[in-house]
Amino acid sequence: MSNRRIYMDNAATTPVRPEVVEAMLPFFTENFGNSSSVHAFGRNAQQALIDARATMAELLGCTPNEIYFTSCGTESDNWAIRGTATRLRNKGNHIITSSIEHPAVLNTCKQLEAEGWKVTYLPVDKYGIVSPEDLEKAITDETVLVTIMWANNEIGTVQPIQELAKIAHDHGVLFHTDAVQAAGAINIKVKEVGVDMLSISGHKFNAPKGIGCLYIRKGVRIDNIIYGGHQERGHRPGTENMPYIVGMATALKLAYEEMDAKTEHLTKLRNHIMDRITAEIPYCFINGHREQRLPNNVNVSFEYIEGESILLFMDAKGFALSSGSACTSASLDPSHVLLATGLLHEQAHGSIRISLGRDNTMEEADYLVDSLKEVVAKLRAMSPLFNK
Ligand SMILES: *Cc1c(COP(=O)(O)O)cnc(C)c1O
8 A cells, every 4th residue: 555645536526725715714704694684794795795706707708697606516407407498398398418418417317308308318429529410410399408518527528519509509499518527627708608508516626515606698597496585586595605605716716817827737747648558558548539628637448457446456556546427436337428439338347537636746647657557467467358
Protein backbone atom coordinates (compact mmCIF):
# COMPACT_ATOMS: atom_id res chain seq x y z
CA MET A 1 0.00 0.00 0.00
CA SER A 2 1.17 3.51 -0.80
CA ASN A 3 0.66 6.43 1.53
CA ARG A 4 0.27 8.78 -1.38
CA ARG A 5 -3.26 9.79 -2.28
CA ILE A 6 -3.77 11.07 -5.80
CA TYR A 7 -7.31 12.08 -6.70
CA MET A 8 -8.15 11.70 -10.38
CA ASP A 9 -11.90 11.15 -10.16
CA ASN A 10 -13.10 14.72 -10.66
CA ALA A 11 -15.97 13.69 -12.94
CA ALA A 12 -17.51 11.97 -9.88
CA THR A 13 -17.04 14.95 -7.61
CA THR A 14 -14.52 17.65 -6.71
CA PRO A 15 -13.20 19.02 -3.42
CA VAL A 16 -14.73 22.27 -2.18
CA ARG A 17 -12.18 25.06 -2.57
CA PRO A 18 -11.10 26.91 0.59
CA GLU A 19 -12.24 30.24 -0.92
CA VAL A 20 -15.67 28.69 -1.41
CA VAL A 21 -15.86 27.38 2.16
CA GLU A 22 -14.86 30.82 3.41
CA ALA A 23 -17.60 32.53 1.40
CA MET A 24 -20.17 30.03 2.70
CA LEU A 25 -19.33 30.05 6.42
CA PRO A 26 -21.11 33.28 7.50
CA PHE A 27 -24.36 31.94 6.04
CA PHE A 28 -24.39 29.06 8.54
CA THR A 29 -23.83 31.31 11.55
CA GLU A 30 -24.28 35.09 11.77
CA ASN A 31 -26.08 35.42 8.40
CA PHE A 32 -28.48 32.52 8.93
CA GLY A 33 -31.63 34.45 7.97
CA ASN A 34 -34.51 33.26 5.82
CA SER A 35 -34.68 35.46 2.72
CA SER A 36 -38.46 35.61 3.08
CA SER A 37 -38.31 37.35 6.48
CA VAL A 38 -38.88 41.10 6.68
CA HIS A 39 -36.26 41.83 9.38
CA ALA A 40 -32.56 42.58 8.94
CA PHE A 41 -31.57 38.88 9.06
CA GLY A 42 -33.96 38.22 6.20
CA ARG A 43 -32.79 41.24 4.24
CA ASN A 44 -29.17 40.05 4.49
CA ALA A 45 -30.12 36.67 3.07
CA GLN A 46 -32.26 38.34 0.41
CA GLN A 47 -29.34 40.49 -0.70
CA ALA A 48 -26.95 37.51 -0.81
CA LEU A 49 -29.50 35.62 -2.91
CA ILE A 50 -29.80 38.55 -5.33
CA ASP A 51 -26.02 38.81 -5.57
CA ALA A 52 -25.47 35.07 -6.13
CA ARG A 53 -28.17 34.98 -8.81
CA ALA A 54 -26.64 38.01 -10.55
CA THR A 55 -23.20 36.38 -10.49
CA MET A 56 -24.49 33.12 -11.95
CA ALA A 57 -26.46 35.00 -14.63
CA GLU A 58 -23.54 37.17 -15.65
CA LEU A 59 -21.21 34.16 -15.97
CA LEU A 60 -23.72 32.05 -17.90
CA GLY A 61 -24.73 34.99 -20.07
CA CYS A 62 -28.39 35.40 -19.16
CA THR A 63 -30.59 37.56 -16.91
CA PRO A 64 -30.98 36.83 -13.18
CA ASN A 65 -34.65 35.90 -13.48
CA GLU A 66 -33.70 33.06 -15.85
CA ILE A 67 -31.70 31.34 -13.06
CA TYR A 68 -33.47 28.85 -10.75
CA PHE A 69 -31.61 27.29 -7.83
CA THR A 70 -32.26 23.57 -7.26
CA SER A 71 -30.92 20.85 -4.97
CA CYS A 72 -28.64 19.17 -7.55
CA GLY A 73 -27.99 18.37 -11.19
CA THR A 74 -30.37 15.42 -10.99
CA GLU A 75 -33.24 17.66 -9.87
CA SER A 76 -32.50 20.18 -12.63
CA ASP A 77 -32.61 17.42 -15.26
CA ASN A 78 -35.82 15.93 -13.83
CA TRP A 79 -37.49 19.33 -13.70
CA ALA A 80 -36.53 20.39 -17.24
CA ILE A 81 -37.70 17.12 -18.79
CA ARG A 82 -40.79 16.28 -16.78
CA GLY A 83 -41.81 19.93 -16.44
CA THR A 84 -41.74 20.36 -20.22
CA ALA A 85 -43.39 17.01 -20.94
CA THR A 86 -46.42 17.62 -18.71
CA ARG A 87 -46.72 21.29 -19.70
CA LEU A 88 -46.85 20.46 -23.41
CA ARG A 89 -48.90 17.24 -23.09
CA ASN A 90 -51.56 18.68 -25.40
CA LYS A 91 -49.03 19.57 -28.08
CA GLY A 92 -47.44 16.14 -28.28
CA ASN A 93 -45.98 13.24 -26.34
CA HIS A 94 -42.59 12.66 -27.93
CA ILE A 95 -39.16 13.38 -26.38
CA ILE A 96 -35.76 12.95 -28.04
CA THR A 97 -32.58 12.28 -26.10
CA SER A 98 -29.32 10.43 -26.70
CA SER A 99 -28.26 6.92 -25.74
CA ILE A 100 -25.29 8.19 -23.69
CA GLU A 101 -27.05 10.47 -21.19
CA HIS A 102 -26.46 10.46 -17.45
CA PRO A 103 -28.99 8.33 -15.48
CA ALA A 104 -30.62 11.60 -14.29
CA VAL A 105 -31.84 12.11 -17.86
CA LEU A 106 -32.14 8.48 -19.01
CA ASN A 107 -34.20 7.32 -16.05
CA THR A 108 -36.46 10.39 -16.16
CA CYS A 109 -37.16 9.52 -19.79
CA LYS A 110 -37.70 5.84 -18.91
CA GLN A 111 -40.22 6.83 -16.25
CA LEU A 112 -42.08 9.11 -18.68
CA GLU A 113 -42.18 6.19 -21.15
CA ALA A 114 -43.84 4.10 -18.44
CA GLU A 115 -46.39 6.91 -18.06
CA GLY A 116 -47.22 6.94 -21.78
CA TRP A 117 -44.72 9.28 -23.43
CA LYS A 118 -42.67 8.18 -26.45
CA VAL A 119 -38.90 8.57 -26.24
CA THR A 120 -36.29 8.32 -29.00
CA TYR A 121 -32.75 7.51 -27.83
CA LEU A 122 -30.45 8.77 -30.58
CA PRO A 123 -27.37 6.64 -31.35
CA VAL A 124 -23.84 8.05 -31.27
CA ASP A 125 -20.84 7.41 -33.51
CA LYS A 126 -17.72 5.58 -32.31
CA TYR A 127 -16.49 8.78 -30.64
CA GLY A 128 -19.75 9.29 -28.78
CA ILE A 129 -21.05 12.14 -30.92
CA VAL A 130 -24.72 12.63 -31.82
CA SER A 131 -25.34 13.29 -35.49
CA PRO A 132 -27.34 16.47 -36.27
CA GLU A 133 -28.91 14.65 -39.26
CA ASP A 134 -30.14 11.86 -36.97
CA LEU A 135 -31.73 14.46 -34.71
CA GLU A 136 -33.45 16.18 -37.62
CA LYS A 137 -34.85 12.86 -38.88
CA ALA A 138 -36.16 11.91 -35.43
CA ILE A 139 -38.25 15.07 -34.93
CA THR A 140 -41.99 14.58 -35.54
CA ASP A 141 -45.10 16.76 -35.10
CA GLU A 142 -45.43 15.15 -31.67
CA THR A 143 -41.95 16.16 -30.44
CA VAL A 144 -42.02 18.59 -27.51
CA LEU A 145 -38.44 18.38 -26.22
CA VAL A 146 -34.91 17.50 -27.26
CA THR A 147 -32.53 16.86 -24.34
CA ILE A 148 -28.89 16.14 -25.17
CA MET A 149 -25.97 16.46 -22.79
CA TRP A 150 -23.26 19.05 -23.47
CA ALA A 151 -20.32 16.86 -22.36
CA ASN A 152 -20.32 13.21 -21.40
CA ASN A 153 -19.35 12.20 -17.86
CA GLU A 154 -17.67 8.92 -18.86
CA ILE A 155 -15.81 9.56 -22.12
CA GLY A 156 -15.72 13.37 -22.04
CA THR A 157 -17.13 13.80 -25.54
CA VAL A 158 -18.40 17.33 -26.21
CA GLN A 159 -21.51 17.55 -28.43
CA PRO A 160 -22.18 20.15 -31.17
CA ILE A 161 -24.78 21.74 -28.89
CA GLN A 162 -25.31 24.94 -30.88
CA GLU A 163 -26.03 23.01 -34.06
CA LEU A 164 -28.33 20.53 -32.28
CA ALA A 165 -30.27 23.33 -30.54
CA LYS A 166 -30.74 25.13 -33.86
CA ILE A 167 -32.23 22.02 -35.46
CA ALA A 168 -34.71 21.67 -32.61
CA HIS A 169 -35.67 25.34 -32.92
CA ASP A 170 -36.03 25.15 -36.71
CA HIS A 171 -38.79 22.63 -35.97
CA GLY A 172 -40.32 24.64 -33.13
CA VAL A 173 -39.08 22.23 -30.45
CA LEU A 174 -37.56 23.19 -27.08
CA PHE A 175 -33.95 22.20 -26.33
CA HIS A 176 -32.53 21.26 -22.91
CA THR A 177 -28.93 20.31 -22.20
CA ASP A 178 -27.40 18.58 -19.19
CA ALA A 179 -24.30 20.76 -18.88
CA VAL A 180 -23.22 19.31 -15.53
CA GLN A 181 -19.82 18.14 -16.82
CA ALA A 182 -19.39 21.17 -19.08
CA ALA A 183 -19.94 23.85 -16.43
CA GLY A 184 -16.66 25.17 -15.10
CA ALA A 185 -14.72 23.47 -17.94
CA ILE A 186 -16.26 25.16 -20.97
CA ASN A 187 -17.04 28.87 -21.33
CA ILE A 188 -20.81 28.39 -21.43
CA LYS A 189 -22.85 31.36 -22.61
CA VAL A 190 -26.47 30.21 -22.90
CA LYS A 191 -27.60 32.92 -25.32
CA GLU A 192 -24.73 32.30 -27.73
CA VAL A 193 -25.39 28.60 -27.90
CA GLY A 194 -29.15 29.12 -28.00
CA VAL A 195 -30.45 26.52 -25.55
CA ASP A 196 -33.83 26.91 -23.80
CA MET A 197 -32.87 25.09 -20.60
CA LEU A 198 -29.52 24.09 -19.09
CA SER A 199 -28.70 22.07 -15.95
CA ILE A 200 -25.60 22.49 -13.83
CA SER A 201 -24.41 21.09 -10.49
CA GLY A 202 -22.10 22.76 -7.97
CA HIS A 203 -20.08 19.75 -6.85
CA LYS A 204 -18.56 19.18 -10.28
CA PHE A 205 -16.78 22.57 -10.11
CA ASN A 206 -15.53 22.79 -6.53
CA ALA A 207 -18.75 23.81 -4.76
CA PRO A 208 -20.48 21.40 -2.34
CA LYS A 209 -22.69 18.45 -3.24
CA GLY A 210 -26.41 19.17 -3.01
CA ILE A 211 -26.76 22.41 -4.96
CA GLY A 212 -27.64 22.92 -8.61
CA CYS A 213 -29.21 25.34 -10.98
CA LEU A 214 -31.54 25.27 -13.96
CA TYR A 215 -31.44 28.04 -16.56
CA ILE A 216 -34.86 28.51 -18.12
CA ARG A 217 -34.99 30.99 -20.99
CA LYS A 218 -37.44 33.85 -20.51
CA GLY A 219 -40.71 32.99 -22.20
CA VAL A 220 -40.35 29.21 -21.73
CA ARG A 221 -43.02 27.87 -19.38
CA ILE A 222 -42.63 24.48 -17.73
CA ASP A 223 -44.60 22.83 -14.93
CA ASN A 224 -43.30 22.67 -11.37
CA ILE A 225 -42.30 19.27 -10.06
CA ILE A 226 -42.66 20.36 -6.44
CA TYR A 227 -45.22 22.70 -4.91
CA GLY A 228 -45.02 25.01 -1.94
CA GLY A 229 -44.19 28.62 -1.24
CA HIS A 230 -43.16 31.52 -3.43
CA GLN A 231 -39.39 30.84 -3.60
CA GLU A 232 -37.73 30.98 -7.03
CA ARG A 233 -40.76 33.00 -8.20
CA GLY A 234 -43.06 30.13 -7.19
CA HIS A 235 -41.49 27.70 -9.65
CA ARG A 236 -39.13 25.91 -7.27
CA PRO A 237 -40.42 26.34 -3.70
CA GLY A 238 -38.47 25.50 -0.55
CA THR A 239 -36.40 27.80 1.69
CA GLU A 240 -33.23 28.70 -0.18
CA ASN A 241 -30.04 26.84 0.78
CA MET A 242 -28.13 30.07 1.25
CA PRO A 243 -24.65 28.79 2.16
CA TYR A 244 -24.65 26.44 -0.82
CA ILE A 245 -26.08 29.00 -3.23
CA VAL A 246 -23.36 31.46 -2.21
CA GLY A 247 -20.78 28.64 -2.49
CA MET A 248 -21.89 27.66 -6.00
CA ALA A 249 -21.81 31.26 -7.27
CA THR A 250 -18.33 31.75 -5.74
CA ALA A 251 -17.03 28.50 -7.26
CA LEU A 252 -18.43 29.27 -10.71
CA LYS A 253 -16.87 32.74 -10.63
CA LEU A 254 -13.45 31.26 -9.78
CA ALA A 255 -13.87 28.62 -12.49
CA TYR A 256 -14.62 31.25 -15.14
CA GLU A 257 -11.74 33.48 -14.01
CA GLU A 258 -9.27 30.59 -14.15
CA MET A 259 -10.74 28.73 -17.12
CA ASP A 260 -8.11 29.50 -19.75
CA ALA A 261 -5.17 28.64 -17.49
CA LYS A 262 -6.90 25.51 -16.18
CA THR A 263 -7.83 24.32 -19.68
CA GLU A 264 -4.24 24.73 -20.84
CA HIS A 265 -2.86 22.88 -17.81
CA LEU A 266 -5.36 20.00 -17.98
CA THR A 267 -5.13 19.59 -21.74
CA LYS A 268 -1.37 19.23 -21.45
CA LEU A 269 -1.69 16.56 -18.74
CA ARG A 270 -4.51 14.76 -20.56
CA ASN A 271 -2.67 14.60 -23.88
CA HIS A 272 0.53 13.49 -22.17
CA ILE A 273 -1.33 10.66 -20.40
CA MET A 274 -3.14 9.57 -23.59
CA ASP A 275 0.07 9.68 -25.64
CA ARG A 276 2.10 7.73 -23.11
CA ILE A 277 -0.58 5.09 -22.47
CA THR A 278 -1.13 4.36 -26.15
CA ALA A 279 2.62 4.35 -26.90
CA GLU A 280 3.77 2.30 -23.91
CA ILE A 281 0.95 -0.13 -23.05
CA PRO A 282 0.03 -2.78 -25.64
CA TYR A 283 -3.56 -3.79 -26.49
CA CYS A 284 -5.34 -0.68 -25.30
CA PHE A 285 -7.28 2.15 -26.94
CA ILE A 286 -8.66 5.54 -25.99
CA ASN A 287 -12.45 5.99 -25.85
CA GLY A 288 -14.12 9.21 -26.91
CA HIS A 289 -12.98 11.85 -29.36
CA ARG A 290 -9.35 12.99 -29.49
CA GLU A 291 -10.10 16.77 -29.65
CA GLN A 292 -13.82 17.17 -28.97
CA ARG A 293 -13.43 16.06 -25.38
CA LEU A 294 -13.27 17.67 -21.96
CA PRO A 295 -9.74 18.85 -21.08
CA ASN A 296 -9.69 16.68 -17.95
CA ASN A 297 -11.01 13.36 -19.29
CA VAL A 298 -9.12 10.22 -20.29
CA ASN A 299 -11.08 7.00 -20.84
CA VAL A 300 -9.13 3.94 -21.89
CA SER A 301 -9.91 0.27 -22.54
CA PHE A 302 -7.32 -2.38 -21.73
CA GLU A 303 -8.00 -5.66 -23.49
CA TYR A 304 -8.06 -9.01 -21.65
CA ILE A 305 -8.48 -7.55 -18.14
CA GLU A 306 -11.21 -6.09 -15.92
CA GLY A 307 -11.46 -2.36 -15.20
CA GLU A 308 -12.57 -3.13 -11.65
CA SER A 309 -9.34 -5.05 -10.97
CA ILE A 310 -7.27 -2.18 -12.36
CA LEU A 311 -9.08 0.20 -10.01
CA LEU A 312 -8.34 -1.93 -6.95
CA PHE A 313 -4.65 -2.28 -7.78
CA MET A 314 -4.39 1.42 -8.59
CA ASP A 315 -6.20 2.25 -5.33
CA ALA A 316 -3.50 0.31 -3.48
CA LYS A 317 -0.99 2.64 -5.16
CA GLY A 318 -2.99 5.64 -3.97
CA PHE A 319 -4.92 6.51 -7.12
CA ALA A 320 -8.62 7.39 -7.08
CA LEU A 321 -9.92 6.43 -10.54
CA SER A 322 -13.23 5.17 -11.85
CA SER A 323 -14.49 2.43 -14.11
CA GLY A 324 -17.23 4.62 -15.54
CA SER A 325 -19.79 6.82 -13.90
CA ALA A 326 -20.03 6.60 -10.13
CA CYS A 327 -23.74 6.03 -10.53
CA THR A 328 -23.33 2.83 -12.51
CA SER A 329 -20.12 1.39 -11.09
CA ALA A 330 -22.07 -0.19 -8.23
CA SER A 331 -23.65 -2.49 -10.79
CA LEU A 332 -21.93 -5.11 -12.91
CA ASP A 333 -23.57 -3.96 -16.14
CA PRO A 334 -21.06 -2.63 -18.63
CA SER A 335 -21.23 1.10 -19.30
CA HIS A 336 -24.18 2.00 -21.57
CA VAL A 337 -22.03 4.83 -22.94
CA LEU A 338 -19.19 2.55 -24.06
CA LEU A 339 -21.65 0.03 -25.52
CA ALA A 340 -23.33 2.87 -27.45
CA THR A 341 -19.96 3.76 -29.01
CA GLY A 342 -19.77 0.20 -30.33
CA LEU A 343 -17.53 -1.52 -27.78
CA LEU A 344 -18.02 -5.21 -27.03
CA HIS A 345 -19.05 -6.12 -23.49
CA GLU A 346 -15.58 -7.37 -22.59
CA GLN A 347 -13.95 -4.22 -23.96
CA ALA A 348 -16.35 -2.06 -21.96
CA HIS A 349 -15.53 -4.09 -18.83
CA GLY A 350 -11.83 -3.42 -19.36
CA SER A 351 -12.22 0.36 -19.27
CA ILE A 352 -11.22 2.99 -16.76
CA ARG A 353 -11.87 6.72 -16.48
CA ILE A 354 -9.23 9.18 -15.35
CA SER A 355 -10.72 12.63 -14.65
CA LEU A 356 -8.09 15.19 -13.75
CA GLY A 357 -8.44 18.15 -11.43
CA ARG A 358 -6.84 21.57 -11.12
CA ASP A 359 -4.34 20.35 -8.52
CA ASN A 360 -2.93 17.40 -10.49
CA THR A 361 0.67 17.76 -11.69
CA MET A 362 2.80 16.41 -14.55
CA GLU A 363 4.74 14.35 -12.02
CA GLU A 364 1.48 12.71 -10.93
CA ALA A 365 0.54 12.13 -14.58
CA ASP A 366 3.82 10.28 -15.13
CA TYR A 367 3.45 8.32 -11.91
CA LEU A 368 -0.05 7.37 -13.07
CA VAL A 369 1.16 5.96 -16.38
CA ASP A 370 4.12 4.17 -14.74
CA SER A 371 1.75 2.59 -12.23
CA LEU A 372 -0.77 1.63 -14.90
CA LYS A 373 1.94 -0.08 -16.95
CA GLU A 374 2.90 -2.17 -13.95
CA VAL A 375 -0.68 -3.00 -12.91
CA VAL A 376 -1.85 -3.87 -16.42
CA ALA A 377 1.16 -6.16 -16.97
CA LYS A 378 0.58 -7.86 -13.60
CA LEU A 379 -3.15 -8.43 -14.27
CA ARG A 380 -2.48 -9.74 -17.77
CA ALA A 381 0.06 -12.19 -16.42
CA MET A 382 -2.74 -13.57 -14.20
CA SER A 383 -5.45 -13.45 -16.92
CA PRO A 384 -6.46 -16.71 -18.63
CA LEU A 385 -7.63 -14.58 -21.58
CA PHE A 386 -4.18 -13.18 -22.23
CA ASN A 387 -1.62 -15.46 -23.78
CA LYS A 388 0.36 -13.18 -26.02
C1 LIG B 1 -22.96 14.39 -11.78
C2 LIG B 1 -23.85 14.49 -12.97
C3 LIG B 1 -25.24 14.68 -12.82
C4 LIG B 1 -25.92 14.65 -11.49
O1 LIG B 1 -25.64 15.79 -10.71
P1 LIG B 1 -25.90 15.67 -9.12
O2 LIG B 1 -25.72 17.07 -8.64
O3 LIG B 1 -24.87 14.73 -8.60
O4 LIG B 1 -27.28 15.18 -8.94
C5 LIG B 1 -26.01 14.82 -13.96
N1 LIG B 1 -25.46 14.79 -15.18
C6 LIG B 1 -24.13 14.64 -15.36
C7 LIG B 1 -23.58 14.63 -16.74
C8 LIG B 1 -23.29 14.47 -14.26
O5 LIG B 1 -21.98 14.29 -14.46
